[in-house]
Amino acid sequence: MSETWEGIFSALVTPMTDAEEIDEGRLAQMADHLIREGGVHGLIPLGSTGEYYALSADERERVVRTTIDAAAGRVPVVVGANGGSTREVIAYCRQAEQLGASGVMLAAPYYSLPTDDELYEHFRMVAESIGIPIMLYNYPGRTGVDMLPELIERLAEFDRIEYVKESSGEISRMSEIRRRCGERITVFCGCDTGALESFVLGVRGWVGGVVNCLPREHVKLYELAVLEGNFPAAREHYYRMLPVLSLMEQGKYTQLVKAGCGLMDQPVGPPRRPLLPPSVSEMAALRELLKPFSA
Numbered sequence: 001m002s003e004t005w006e007g008i009f010s011a012l013v014t015p016m017t018d019a020e021e022i023d024e025g026r027l028a029q030m031a032d033h034l035i036r037e038g039g040v041h042g043l044i045p046l047g048s049t050g051e052y053y054a055l056s057a058d059e060r061e062r063v064v065r066t067t068i069d070a071a072a073g074r075v076p077v078v079v080g081a082n083g084g085s086t087r088e089v090i091a092y093c094r095q096a097e098q099l100g101a102s103g104v105m106l107a108a109p110y111y112s113l114p115t116d117d118e119l120y121e122h123f124r125m126v127a128e129s130i131g132i133p134i135m136l137y138n139y140p141g142r143t144g145v146d147m148l149p150e151l152i153e154r155l156a157e158f159d160r161i162e163y164v165k166e167s168s169g170e171i172s173r174m175s176e177i178r179r180r181c182g183e184r185i186t187v188f189c190g191c192d193t194g195a196l197e198s199f200v201l202g203v204r205g206w207v208g209g210v211v212n213c214l215p216r217e218h219v220k221l222y223e224l225a226v227l228e229g230n231f232p233a234a235r236e237h238y239y240r241m242l243p244v245l246s247l248m249e250q251g252k253y254t255q256l257v258k259a260g261c262g263l264m265d266q267p268v269g270p271p272r273r274p275l276l277p278p279s280v281s282e283m284a285a286l287r288e289l290l291k292p293f294s295a
Contacts, residue, residue, distance in 0.1 A: 054272040119145070
């Protein structure tokens with residue numbers, strides 16, 4: 001395992017039974033599949049795709065334990081440790097560290113809409129409370145808070161804050177963060193559509209939920225673009241993936257990712273309500289787009 005994280009990190013789904021209970025056995029199998037057969041470089045349980053917001057504290061701990069045990073040190077496990085208050089986030093971060101996580105991924109606290117100064121203080125307190133790296137997670141579409149490059153630059157002064165998953169959808173943000181922060185922050189693309197563009201800009205990591213469905217295809221794009229610098233071949237491969245990625249980003253993301261896993265012979269059950277499985281027409285569209293990858 002390299003000291004600096006890079007490559008393809010799966011925003012891991014949380015498999016569930018038909019009764020919407022966590023399926024720990026299937027979670028362990030999925031984590032192993034992504035590493036052993038998919039070749040991913042890291043796992044991120046309890047992110048948006050992992051439905052952390054719909055899980056109890058006990059369920060979250062079970063997901064972390066299962067994922068870390070299944071990974072068995074082969075790749076970093078970066079745990080989503082988000083919550084609505086600084087106190088809650090610190091508790092989840094400390095728990096993740098005690099359970100053996102490689103790091104934590106943190107978005108802005110939800111619902112309260114903290115200001116930049118409040119976010120600065122929040123992340124300062126978290127960073128001073130743990131001994132493992134932090135990946136910031138900027139996803140204004142979900143949190144309602146946009147952590148701009150200026151704030152990321154301020155937060156990069158804290159030793160524990162070493163990474164950022166940029167999911168605003170504005171590709172230029174990644175260049176601006178890299179310009180401002182230099183080697184202090186490693187930028188990961190957090191959008192499904194925009195990954196190749198990010199790699200062209202020098203980004204060396206991609207966190208995605210569709211990785212659960214198409215791990216090998218994600219890894220191949222990273223290898224072509226980042227490791228080999230073969231952008232013509234990377235572009236051709238990316239265009240092949242793009243219809244699936246675009247469908248997922250149009251809405252019902254978690255629902256479609258879970259359904260896509262089933263269509264790729266890795267069933268992970270339904271999402272937890274209020275989310276519902278895709279409609280018949282949505283399933284038909286997804287099945288058609290995944291056909292080229294299931295042969």
